[in-house]
Amino acid sequence: MSLIVAGCGGGGGSDNSAGSNSPSTPTPSGANxxxxxxxxxxxxxxxxxxxxxxxxxxxxxxxxxxxxxxxxxxxxxxxxxxxxxxxxxxxxxxxxxxxxxxxxxxxxxxxxxxxxxxxxxxxxxxxxxxxxxxxxxxxxxxxxxxxxxxxxxxxxxxxxxxxxxxxxxxxxxxxxxxxxxxxxxxxxxxxxxxxxxxxxxxxxxxxxxxxxxxxxxxxxxxxxxxxFASDNNGVIVQFPAVPDGGSKTATGLVTFGINTQSNNAMPGTVTMLVSDLAGDLQNSTFNGVSGVKAFLDTGSNGVFMIASLPLCGSNAQGFYCPAAKQILTATLQGVGTTVTTVNFAADNADNLLKTGNFALGNLTGSAGATSGTLDLGLPFYFGKTVYHGLDLRASGGRAPFIAF
Known part of the structure; x- marks a missing residue:
């Protein structure tokens, strides 16, 4: 299990940043x-x-x-x-x-x-x-x-x-x-x-x-x-895109079940990556390193990895503080042969944490000594619909997967 919720930042600062609106996805419309x-x-x-x-x-x-x-x-x-x-x-x-x-x-x-x-x-x-x-x-x-x-x-x-x-x-x-x-x-x-x-x-x-x-x-x-009696084979997580400076709040949508009713149908245009039992994509590549363990995790409040970016000072310890926004690229691959390339942004965490916004899309930090890990935390979910398919092999169903 992984939960990286850094114990710094998120406090005071000005409330009048450009990103202080509150984007949201559609409101819940079904019991699931x-x-x-x-x-x-x-x-x-x-x-x-x-x-x-x-x-x-x-x-x-x-x-x-x-x-x-x-x-x-x-x-x-x-x-x-x-x-x-x-x-x-x-x-x-x-x-x-x-x-x-x-x-x-x-x-x-x-x-x-x-x-x-x-x-x-x-x-x-x-x-x-x-x-x-x-x-x-x-x-x-x-x-x-x-x-x-x-x-x-x-x-x-x-x-x-x-x-x-x-x-x-x-x-x-x-x-x-x-x-x-x-x-x-x-x-x-x-x-x-x-x-x-x-x-x-x-x-x-x-x-x-x-x-x-x-x-x-x-x-x-x-x-x-x-x-659950039904809608029990996975979850769909949607969060709206947020501006570079973040938003004061943001509201997403969690839908239970995948392809079990009309409001959770998975379109054929998504990329599906078969994961291991923990949801890891063990054959990914990032920063010139292959065999990276990548995973998608709303329980992590930033994207955490080893990158050639300057670390912040004590005000945002463990986070990255580049002078300007950087776009980073990773190649994700799970158990099968399907490969997909993803991009995510890294901005100055010290500046982001001073905005007073609580939904920050460009927040990144160091994964410490674990250079073979790419933790695609909550910022990766902004502007996406992500499917987490449960491991149903014990009951004759399909292997666990991540799709978006």
């Missing part, structure tokens, strides 16, 4: 559509697309909590919500058992992690419902219980995303191409080859005595889209 809003949100950070989700106790129409400002993330899988956002409903969500304890997870992202129990809930998004699926409730266990194995030995303990300000949202809605967040690899017996980030914790534990365990696929945090 919801709006995705980019605005100041809960933390004042930039390029954070959010949707509204309702979480209910299984089978209940009354023990429900509607949660706004949930991050739309196309490269993680499953719903993770802050315990504080659930209110009293959190106590009515059954915890999944694990041995003599309860199941918890340290879900690792690129620079951070979420820690909390796995519980069963009905998840309502727009007019769609995923009944009785495992979700993660973040922050419902004491910080002292966070395990070191496969958690803080990979990411510093200070990078726990257990508050709205740390997460930049009230939760994460992972609608990437995988059905669950780990699959059969985590269900195997524990060994050095099992990547499980799941743990069995004694009930009411207050110390770090949780034990890493294998977990059945049916108990893993599950992509809600895959459990």
């Amino acid at each position: 559509q919801v709006a995705a809003v980019i605005s100041q949100g809960v933390s004042g950070n930039v390029n954070i697309p959010t949707v509204t989700v309702t979480v209910c106790a299984p089978g209940s129409a009354t023990a429900c909590q509607t949660i706004n400002n949930v991050l739309l993330d196309t490269r993680s899988f499953g719903l993770r919500v802050l315990n504080t956002s659930l209110g009293s409903v959190g106590a009515s969500l059954p915890a999944l058992p694990s041995g003599s304890g309860i199941l918890a997870q340290c879900a690792l992202f690129a620079q951070s992690f979420t820690w909390g129990t796995i519980r069963t809930a009905d998840v309502h998004i727009g007019g769609e419902t995923a009944a009785s699926i495992p979700i993660q409730v973040v922050g419902d266990l004491p910080e002292a219980t966070i395990p070191s194995e496969n958690c803080t030995n990979s990411v510093p303990a200070s990078n726990a995303q257990d508050t709205a300000n740390a997460l930049n949202a009230n939760g994460i809605l992972g609608v990437g191409v995988a059905i669950t967040d780990c699959g059969t690899a985590c269900a195997a017996a524990m060994s050095v080859n099992n990547p499980s980030t799941y743990f069995s914790c004694p009930p009411n534990t207050t110390t770090a005595n949780c034990t890493r365990v294998p977990v059945a696929v049916t108990q893993q945090v599950t992509n809600p889209v895959a459990r």
Whole structure:
């Protein structure tokens, strides 16, 4: 899973920039559509697309909590919500058992992690419902219980995303191409080859005595889209184009299902790239490097890569600050032979972050030491319609894909 939401920028500055209009795509018109809003949100950070989700106790129409400002993330899988956002409903969500304890997870992202129990809930998004699926409730266990194995030995303990300000949202809605967040690899017996980030914790534990365990696929945090009664084979994400200086806000459209009804038909003119299980296009080329792992990710607030561009100073640490807008080119290729060339812009991040706009189309940053990675984050989505097809091979369907 990948979530790169930089903890800088997006704050003050003038509100009178040329790009302060608020472009939007068509509003939701079907039960399988919801709006995705980019605005100041809960933390004042930039390029954070959010949707509204309702979480209910299984089978209940009354023990429900509607949660706004949930991050739309196309490269993680499953719903993770802050315990504080659930209110009293959190106590009515059954915890999944694990041995003599309860199941918890340290879900690792690129620079951070979420820690909390796995519980069963009905998840309502727009007019769609995923009944009785495992979700993660973040922050419902004491910080002292966070395990070191496969958690803080990979990411510093200070990078726990257990508050709205740390997460930049009230939760994460992972609608990437995988059905669950780990699959059969985590269900195997524990060994050095099992990547499980799941743990069995004694009930009411207050110390770090949780034990890493294998977990059945049916108990893993599950992509809600895959459990909808219909419109369950993928998602379509549309965001409007924004001016070079950005926009104060922007509203996009998320449509569930691909070719399942009239409002989600995929035209034959789009380019389809077969991806791996994580949604990666492993055979891409960028900046003269072949075999680059490229991926499209609304959960990243910039485009992140290694480029020959000057880095910004401390006001926009980790972002690029070219003297003038640059157009960069990459060649994307997945598992098959289909190849497509894409362009994206890199502008001075320091200047962009001073505009006071929250939808920034030309924001780019460094991928650190991972020169073989091209993270086509939210800015890449502006002005496009992007299709994320779920991995349906286990049920005899097609392989996961990205199309635009």
